[in-house]
Amino acid sequence: MVKSKLLQSGDVVKRLLPLAIGLGFMGLLWTKTQDLDWFAVQQSFEAIPHWRWAAALLASVISFWAVAQYDVIAHRHFGTAMPARAARHAGAAAIAIGQTTGFGPVIGAAIRWRLMPALGHAQIARVTGFVTLGFLSAWALLSATIALPLLIGQSWLAFLLFPIAALGFGGVLLCYPELRLFGFKLNLPSLRAMSQMTLLAGCDLIFAGLALHLLLPPEIAPSLPILVAAFALALGAGMMGGTPGGVGPFELALLALIPASDVAGLAAALIAFRLVYYVIPCIAGLTYAALGRVETPDLEIVQPLVQQGSRAEHAITRQSRTQGLRQKTAEAELLETPQSLALFLGPSRGQIAELLTPLRRRAFTQNRHACLYKVTAQDAVQARKNGWTVTAIAHEAVIDTRSYSTTGPERRQLRRFLRKASKAKVVFAPIDAPDWPSLHAIHKEWEEQHGQERGLTMGRFCPLYLLDKPLFGAYQNGVLIGFISGLSAPGVLSLDLMRHRSDIPNGTMHGLMDYMITWAQEREIDEVCLAAVPHPHLAKRLSLPPGLTRFKASFAPRWRPLYMAAPNRMALIICALDIMRTVLRPPAIPYTTAERWQVDALITGETAPLPCLTKLRETG
Template sequence: MLGMVLAGLLWQKAQALDWAAVADAFTSIAPWRWVGAAMAAAISFWAVAQYDVTAHRHFRTGRPDTAARRAGATAIAVGQTTGFGPAVGAALRWRLMPDLGRGTVLRITGFVTLGFFAAWGTIALTLAVPVLAGHAWLGLALLPLGLAAVSALLFAFPHLNVLGRQCDLPSIPAFLQMVALAGCDVLFAGLALDLMLPPETAPALPVLIATFTLALGAGMIGGTPGGVGPFELALVTLLPGTATPELAAALIAFRMVYYAVPCILGASYALLAPPHRQPPAPALRPRLSLGPRAELPIAAQADHRAIATLQSEGTALRTPQTLTLFLGAVEGPLAPLLPALHRAARDENRLPCLYKLTGRDAVTARRAGWHMAAFAVEAVIDTARHDLCGPDYRQLRRFLRKAEEAGLTFGPIAAPDWERMTEIHSAWEDSHGAERGLTMGRFCPLYMSDKPLFGAWHKGRLIAFTSWLQTGGTLSLDLVRHEAETPQGTMHGLVQAVIGHARKQGIAEVCLAALPHPALPGRLKGCAGLTRFKASFAPRWRPLYIGAPDVLQLALAAADIRRAILAPAPLRRSTHDLWSLDALVDAPPDDALPACRRAG
């Protein structure tokens, strides 16, 4: 309604124009200006069409960038000219990609629409307004601050709950890309308008582009076809003294180049082009039971995917901002996976990251140009050399004596009592807080049922248990749970029993998991006791590394991974590819889910 009122006001203003002078000004526009404006409009449309590429990557549709870009350009060219842009755009996207389904098409349209408004608003408030206020220099400070503020919000709140459903907001890389695309759009669209104006009447280019940016927003909010009415009135209002036949002629020429011609081309393409159909490619299933690192199956608890080349294969974890190669290569060398990880992260609007790499792999990544940093050390015990004699084991011997005096017994759990183990887990959460996740073990029988389990009993009653991950010659600690009050030496005796069992089974290493690197400033609180506990076994400390293409991406990736560990997403139990088939057989979902309730 408001747009129609403004369009009426524009019509009244148009009655006062000398249309003969407008015609003269229109015909006097030089041919090279038409060509230049058309080229600028083409670049502007390339930028806005790229929004669809970003949207398809966000929703992981798997469509080629070219097909997404063409559908986006068609939808925007026709939608912005005819009015009702989101509805028209959704219809045209569905026409060009029918097998996406209506739901995905609507999500892509909403993503593009809201994403553009967010990016446009950032540019308008931080750049356009200061320029028109005569303080262009202020934009140099406001733009970084605005980008940082929105990025901080997206980092803190990566998801939004709408009507009981979780919506994933754009990642920080996606938002920054959309702002850059919106800047490219208004820059070249404003340049197209500038080329249509006579030089003697055109304001300075920065002022014109800032004015165009705000007028464009008024036209979009007005909702009229092509923004007619609100756009022109905003332009005339923000550029006093320019309501001349030359401006009217320039606006008519601009609308021909930027609206009419793209609309005709877009409509023709939508009518004549065959729909793009692409059968869904079968996802490569990550192999979580193989590889040189026993911790790999932890990835089953998080959103994960395979990264593969002809030479190598690895498993990557998804966090809101990153696609993280976990533990290096499952098979083959690391080097071929690095460019593949770059491409995969780009195709999901995420930052590429390497996590928990060994020193050897860190050297390989550093040679390939990645920025690497030691962030943790893991305690590794050589079972053949582990001997309770000697001064290094004095503290361990003391705690083992206390466990023996308390009458504790330790050993494998052959038939898990999930009800009792759930009680222990609940007591542990009550005293320690919610469990962590991502790369740290979480309590769920569906996940644990095919893992080695060891328990501690006091007077025949289970009071503590651990789960472990095994591959080749390594047994790695996965999960530790115990009652709030246990006799001294309980966990020492439990781990010592595991070491003894591993030695008998010919397992060369027992890994007690990782701690923050001693060189890191501000190590996590509560690590002192855990460090003393692990140090009592006189382990070999092995450094682990995190990496990203540069320092800024490394800082953001590390913060995002830490956030995902401290506040993990709920465990998913509806997909059959999350848990091994053996686990599903051994622990039917209907029986095991109650035991997972507190964990997810």
């Protein structure tokens, strides 16, 4: 009880301290106004030309348009399906009223809920928090790296500090797209969203500073860059002060940063700025909040595709969050990552050229970059013709079962490994009735040796995922020591998982792979894909170990190149880095509660799988 009271009292102090500081600044400002010649202030106010009033009002409109775009980005981030126009208008009203009355986040949330009640209180709170924290982050970046160097007369520092800080901030968002606080998961803005918010914050500060610059007497107005820099820092003082409109801290900070000989002229300009930038927008915001139309989300169904394409690897997407992209004569499966929306393996129906523009549009409305991932050479040619940047990232090993045999000089190394497995008395067979506890034990031992399994476009161990997949096991003295799984499509069988114990005899995995190829051959499956490895030029550049490539090369396959593409080079780099990060550190498989219970039951051997629980993804 005592601890609870202490926490409550501490919370009250935290809330009241900024307001107390702000009121203190208001008191200081009041004492300064006592010495003003108010008749001179009135004369300076009336001397402001009409065209300057109009220009300042126009600059304020542009400034509010920029900050209102934050709401559009926030709604895209949370996938609310709210029309951009409605989000922009609600955001402008919320910011105009909130910044003038004080307690911006609280007032802003109330205005947004008034105009968009269908989203609910929780989603409105998320949008408001996103807008507030996004602006503060962008403001801090611009103020620390550009405004401060300008004010201290070292403008050249901005050309050094801003790129370094922006790259560092972007690197953090790229490497850590999620933040966990007190058990809650927060999805941070994507690089695209944060870049847009930084540009919009810069636009807001420039045009707000321009509005003030237009209202100042020309003889005391500093250069526009200096005034904008001073305005940015004064705005921060006003936000931290906690008073309505930042009154007190804002003016005192501005007076300290741009001292003027004509105090009456400066006071008149500040009063005029308050009218143009605070009072008029606040009145307009209140009018819109009172009379504006209540908006509802414009829902769009983006569920995953029901029918998979001809590529067997499409089944891997069941373990990740995906969307279906459908056009009249074409459709494809899209993989979601924090930075990208990737069309995976090419279209499942139709031509890829028809999907490029809709893919870019869909990615833009989700604050992501569009890309193509692991597409064929034919699809890469179509993307390049449409102006996309294309690069080879992998090549997959393909076996034609109609001509496959272990004879010939090209498979000499394979025969050597097969003899070692035979000498160790390792036998191979399909796994028709999986012993999930044994398979799970092998998987855990494999992870202890090789590290966490990869994900996204690489299969992961999960009984529900493997239920309908062909499984093949390697046995020594009747004990399972390794297994592989395959992915099936018409006429194709593709390698998926490979798991084994740490002490298996040499040649065991070669024997398993050879057995799977022979199994497909007997069932007249024309092609077995041994899956992809990094493209030689990429492997050389990244100094990747050649072990997996040597393993697949021993089967003398035909190598088929796979490509990645994006609308421009920067988007290609961002998408490639983000996909690589997600592959190496995949998020948890999106189980439902029932599926999680069923997986736990299977790997502990407590129950048999239920047919209704073979679906892995939550589509809600």
